[in-house]
Amino acid sequence: MDNSENIIVSVCCATYNHAKYLEDCLEGFCNQQTSFKYEVLIHDDASTDESQKIIKSFEEKYPEIIKPIYQTENQFSQGITKIHSVFNFPRAKGKYIALCESDDFWCDPLKLEKQVKLLEANPDCTLSFHANQYLFPKDLSYKNKIYRPEKKESKRYTIEDVIKYGGNFMHTASMVFLKDALPKTAINWITDAPVGDLPLSLHITLKGNLIYCDDVMSTYRVFTAGSWTASQRKSLKTQKVHYDKMVTMWQQFNDYTNNFYNSSVQAAIKQIKFNRSKQTVKYYLAKLGFRR
Numbered sequence: 001m002d003n004s005e006n007i008i009v010s011v012c013c014a015t016y017n018h019a020k021y022l023e024d025c026l027e028g029f030c031n032q033q034t035s036f037k038y039e040v041l042i043h044d045d046a047s048t049d050e051s052q053k054i055i056k057s058f059e060e061k062y063p064e065i066i067k068p069i070y071q072t073e074n075q076f077s078q079g080i081t082k083i084h085s086v087f088n089f090p091r092a093k094g095k096y097i098a099l100c101e102s103d104d105f106w107c108d109p110l111k112l113e114k115q116v117k118l119l120e121a122n123p124d125c126t127l128s129f130h131a132n133q134y135l136f137p138k139d140l141s142y143k144n145k146i147y148r149p150e151k152k153e154s155k156r157y158t159i160e161d162v163i164k165y166g167g168n169f170m171h172t173a174s175m176v177f178l179k180d181a182l183p184k185t186a187i188n189w190i191t192d193a194p195v196g197d198l199p200l201s202l203h204i205t206l207k208g209n210l211i212y213c214d215d216v217m218s219t220y221r222v223f224t225a226g227s228w229t230a231s232q233r234k235s236l237k238t239q240k241v242h243y244d245k246m247v248t249m250w251q252q253f254n255d256y257t258n259n260f261y262n263s264s265v266q267a268a269i270k271q272i273k274f275n276r277s278k279q280t281v282k283y284y285l286a287k288l289g290f291r292r
Contacts, residue, residue, distance in 0.1 A: 008036035009112050009176065010092035014043050014083040015102030016076070019050040021221065026058045028106035030065060034113045039067055041088045042102075046071040051102075067091075082196055092179060099197070100173040100218065107133075108217035115176040118211045125156070126208030127177040127201065129170040132218040146216055147171065155212040159205040163264040166271075167198040170210075173218035181207040189252035194245040202253065243276035
């Protein structure tokens with residue numbers, strides 16, 4: 001029998017020119033202590049730095065875990081923006097999928113073990129997430145902090161929580177979810193969205209509840225080169241385009257769900273439109289010490 005059939009978790013990672021951070025990320029994957037098999041599906045989008053060299057060194061050391069794709073032509077520049085959906089999810093062999101982008105990293109070797117146990121013990125839940133820490137660049141006067149959602153004794157959350165807090169509800173590197181909850185066909189509010197994690201988590205939580213672990217098990221680097229937060233740091237124009245696309249995403253989501261969550265969605269749109277105002281964006285950037 002093919003041993004791949006015994007894989008429980010497929011870890012999906014996308015990278016491009018993140019050699020500076022990649023070793024931390026890959027070590028976090030390979031140091032996991034689990035009672036089950038897992039695989040790491042990493043997609044390198046034709047990096048021009050040392051990223052591929054670093055990945056190959058881990059592939060040689062952990063051949064049964066590290067399963068890379070080395071692109072020779074950058075796919076993102078060709079219009080393929082949902083890298084996981086095109087290159088990683090289709091080849092995932094696990095019952096569950098875990099996410100982590102290459103500039104972030106896991107800081108608990110029992111992360112996968114804990115989250116799989118939670119999901120197995122709570123079959124009504126399609127996604128598990130946990131607390132994480134934010135790591136800011138040294139040039140910012142921000143202290144690194146821990147993120148936790150609004151406390152619930154049951155540690156159970158629903159899609160209403162995801163809508164209420166949007167992309168700030170849980171970090172991508174904290175997500176482990178049921179592969180069967182992925183969309184089977186293309187959906188406009190997922191494919192057209194300017195971000196990947198929020199619409200993905202919305203679709204997954206349409207299928208079931210969320211279960212939370214209060215352990216800090218991942219680290220999110222803010223404003224790293226090539227990241228979404230770095231692009232938002234650059235200009236007000238980038239911010240405004242993003243907000244406009246997010247409004248469209250919520251409108252399409254409303255249509256898809258026949259306005260079932262309309263009151264929550266309208267509240268989310270209202271907040272986006274407030275943030276989109278020039279004064280608000282200026283204040284946000286100035287508060288972080290950024291200038292146009």
